[in-house]
Amino acid sequence: MLTLRLMRLERGDDNQLPPLVVVESPQVAVEQISHSTHRSIETLVVVLAVITIVVVIAGFIARLCGGRHYGGNGEVEGWIESRCRSCIDAGASSAPPPPPPTPPVAAKAASTPKEEDITCLGLEFFQTRSNNIKIQAEDLEEEEEEHRVASLIGKCPNMRVLRQIHSYILTRSLPSSTLSFSLSKITCFCALSPLGNILYAQRVLFHTPNPNIFSWNSLIGGFSQSHTSQSFPIFKTLISRGHPNPNTYTLAFVLKSCSISPAVQEGFQVHSRVIRSGFTSSSFVQSSLVNFYAKCEDIKSARKVFDEMPDRSVIAWSVMIGGYAKLDLFNEALGLFSDMQKAGVVPDEVTMASVVSACAGLGALDVGKWVHSYIKKRKIVIDVKLSTALINMYAKCGCIEKAKEVFDEMPFKDSRAWSSMIVGFAIHGLAEDALSVFASMEESKVKPNHIAFLGVLQACAHGQLVREGQRHWASLHESGIQSSIEHYSCMVDLFCRANLLQEAYAFIQNMPVDPDPVIWRTFLVACKKNKNMEKGELVGQRLLKLEPFNPENYALLSSFYAACSQWSKMGHLRKQMRDKGFKTVPGCSSIEVDGIVHEFVLGDWSHPESKEIKEVLTDVLRRVESLGHKANVSGVLHDVGDEVKEEALCEHSERFAIAYGMLKTKAPVVIRVVKNLRVCADCHEVTKIISRVYEREIVVRDRVRFHSFVGGACSCKDIW
């Protein structure tokens, strides 16, 4: 009967288990496992051996217990079964099982084994025990036994061996404290080791009599790494009656899981528990709280906890800086980094990854370069993550060469690093480079992730490589990666930029997911460019239904009507916008000069040097017109509302930024534009002229990509 159960125990594993080791000494167990590769021939011998030994063992245990604690043989088996079942059933259910009846404890009270039993087992442990050694010595033995179990688990190579160690522990008559200690070690391994099994850990914990806080922490910590939503219910069970009190480890773990989910309400409850239990002064708990609030996007609360910290570790600073950066509060992130330096806290590579990422978000190349040299000077370790952040920063700041440099210097590249480089090339319109990096990635046997594919598709769209894009689209599906709306969007853009409106529309209609507003706007821009009234009007109306309160849609549709010379329809739309109280989203452009990012918004002349800027703009206007170009090249109204068209030329925010750049620096003028979709055709034409007439290199980063203007030509392959 027992043999049968032990075989069931094996079923949880993929491979066959040499059952001998279940009852052998643990050292032998480990050795046997590691040498059991040629099992098939030996299986029969092994099975026979186990039956023999199991029968002997069962008899031994029965006699050992002598009916004192567990009644007869049947009860002993039942006890072992209940414990072994806990191993078998692990993984069967995800919900925490009801606390089981406390299993009979193999307590110290277990009767002293007789000499013949000991000989039969050959275990020294029992031998020493039977020699009536004094209590002091017995304590030492327990320590020794605990040490033995701990070291065994420390070396445990997989779950199968762990199950055997578990079985070994359960078949021993251990004092309750030793048992509890051993089971907590088992729980810890199962919950926290990458080789473990969290559900097994859960079963073990619920079958441990009076589990200690170490066990609970392991379980909560384990869940916080994977099944985050499970952490909090376990925590709730823990804080109910009759369990040990949570400590700082518990709180750190449970807060971590609340921040990953993120589970706002649960996190609040934990915070109140932190206050009530008086762990507010723990730096671990504090940082966890800051992180929790930051991840829940409650940056004010995060900052409040952060400000109340008396001693802020490098981790607390990193969490706060990273929190700002994640929420696009880049200036705050950089400001806090400066405060950190003032406070004399030495940043590490984790801090710097967030700082670099903030520079990327701002498009602040000067600051980014400074930060990079700071990292080198301070000898901060540049690991994969920091390198990836640097690649991204240089790429987003228009310095693709530096990005490539950092990339080439990396000794090891993971899928994110490759993706970052691919996307970098893609936004620079360097489709061939992006594709070749993607090819090298595949050669290096690094599996492309969804963003790597996004990058290649983006590159193909920007480079108008329709065939290539379709090929990668197919391989995306072959790779087993779930294609997202972003991927579909890239495909639509691929067709749109190549002016393949029919293909684009058919593609949208055949999508298994509902097209989102971004996709419709992409398509509408293509309709505008191709003056396709029929489809454009249809899609435009659809957009207004889908997002009736997004001014961007109105601005785009009205400019579409203007492009199609449908002035009355355009006027009607403008009226609608006025009636609804919409203002067109003002364009916003920025440029970094001497480490400061200057932002220019349409119609805003509050910049301290606006007078000088105006003078440059007048000169630009004069030069452009003297070359025989009309101020409004295509007569299209963009996002300038009802402004007079002639004024529109110089009122576009990118002109502010370009003018300021020409005024302040001799270097290439790198500006960023955030406006209604792509840089409009007018702006593009005018920028070309400026670049030629003033002999300046101008780099314009719109929300999609970079356009490099040199000598009046743009690197962009789009047809304007």
Add this chain to the structure above:
DNA sequence: CTAGGGTTAG
């Protein structure tokens, strides 16, 4: 047994 970081469509 405890806290932090990088890439994302128009």
